[in-house]
Amino acid sequence: MSEPRWLSQEERSTWLALTGLITKLPGALDSQLTRDAGLSFYEYMVLAMLAESDDGVLRMSALAELTNGSLSRLSHVVQRLERQELVRRETCADDRRATNAILTDAGRTRVESAAPGHVQHARTLVVDAVSAEDLATFGRVGEAILDRVADQRRR
Amino acid sequence: MSEPRWLSQEERSTWLALTGLITKLPGALDSQLTRDAGLSFYEYMVLAMLAESDDGVLRMSALAELTNGSLSRLSHVVQRLERQELVRRETCADDRRATNAILTDAGRTRVESAAPGHVQHARTLVVDAVSAEDLATFGRVGEAILDRVADQRRR
DNA sequence: CCTCTATTGTTTACGGTTCAAGTAATTCTA
DNA sequence: TAGAATTACTTGAACCGTAAACAATAGAGG
Structure with missing residues (x-):
């Protein structure tokens, strides 16, 4: 293989910012949510996506997609949520x-009580941290990266 | 608590892009590196940061900082790297x-052979995915978020 | 129809991360 | 200068995520 194109100084610092983000942000989100609502970030996402669906019902595969998780991960998490009676499952x-995952009343109550604190945290850490314009650019770049990741995954 | 300020549609989509990133990108980086070099992303970071230091020597606490990891995580990882003789430790x-972590010759060889593929992957997924200007903005926003996360951590 | 393949999800085993506790050296304080 | 507090790191247990194997159903082709 020929000598690769190394990163410029600015590219490198952007890359390091991104790697910093992906290693530190999950912990930051988890700790706020577990402290204030007894949920991991991923558990919150599962409940939130169900709550936002019309009737609180989604197929496991759709839910996995929406939460950016593997089906296997989702299966484990839903099993735990089921033990707490926040979700139940029935075959479609x-x-x-x-399989349909179904939000229970207790589940809905739980997300709804967790949501304000989580949104506030999202604002503090991210949304309110920069100008609307920079935030929009940030979002577009994030989506472009996600597309590339999905491409990679498909091969 | 009063009704929180919910996210606008655009804020929400940016937020979801970011959460997508932090849940999917780690796996994407890990799989390229394990496939091509037998290293996790975090292991790679540890070796890379050592290789970039003058003499291949860094204190554990400095290394933890540079790799965005906890001291505990680093300690476990270095223990594994030590078993493969890619790193050794001695008390300062x-x-x-x-404790100083010290890159062995085998360790240096291993990172150097892993680096080109990893950098290429970073380019494919991120650096070459968007314009230089957008990338720079993305990096600045990422750093702003990291600052907020660090603030949070300090309380 | 009937088989073969693809889809959908679960489960088991394994490895890695975190959290809490423990150890040891150093620095501060009275 | 003794004792207390802090710093620096390690360790063990519990928990979580991933990968691979498995099971069940659906659809497609002959």
């Missing part, structure tokens, strides 16, 4: 391979 | 509480 009538 | 002469 249309397609008996599929 | 100046301050006998401290």
Whole structure:
């Protein structure tokens, strides 16, 4: 292999900022949520995506997609949420391979009580930390990166 | 608590892009590195930071800082790297509480062979995915967020 | 129909991370 | 200068995520 194109100083510092983000931010989100609501960030996402769906029902595969998780991870997490009776599962009538995850009343109560603190934290750490314009650019770049990651995954 | 300020549609999509990033990117980096070099991303970072230091020597606490990891995590990882003889440890002469992590020749060889592929992957997924200007903005925003996270941590 | 393949999800085993506790050296304080 | 507090790191246990194997259903092709 020929000598690779190394990163310029500015590229490198951006790259390090991103790697810093992906290693530190998950912990920051988890600790606020576990402290204030007894949920991991991923658990919160599962409940939140269910709550935002019309009737609190989503297929496992759809839920995995929405939460950016693998089906296996989701399966484990839903099992734990089921033990706390925040979610229940039933096999889908249309397609008996599929499973619906269903938000219980207790589950809805729990997310709704967790949401304000979480949103506030998202504001403090991110949304209110920069100008609206920079934030928009940041979001677009993030989406471009996610597209690349998805491409990679597909091969 | 009063009704929180919910996120606007654009803020929300940026937030979701960021959460997508922090849940998917680590796996993408890990899989390239383990496939091509038998290292996790964090292990790579440890070796890379050592290789970039003058003499391949850094205190554990400095290394933890540079790699965005906890001292505990680093300690476990260095223990594993030590078993593969990529790194060794010795207590620091100046301050006998401290430990120096030292890159071995085998360790240096390993990072150097892993680096080109990793940098190429960083380019494909991130650096070459957007314009230089957007990338710079992205980096600045990332750093601003990291500052907020660090503030949070200090309380 | 009937088989073969693809889809959907679960489960088990394993490895890694975190958290809490422990150890040892150093610095501060009275 | 003794004792207390702090710093620096390690360790063990509990927990979580991933990967691989498995099971069940659906669809497609002959």
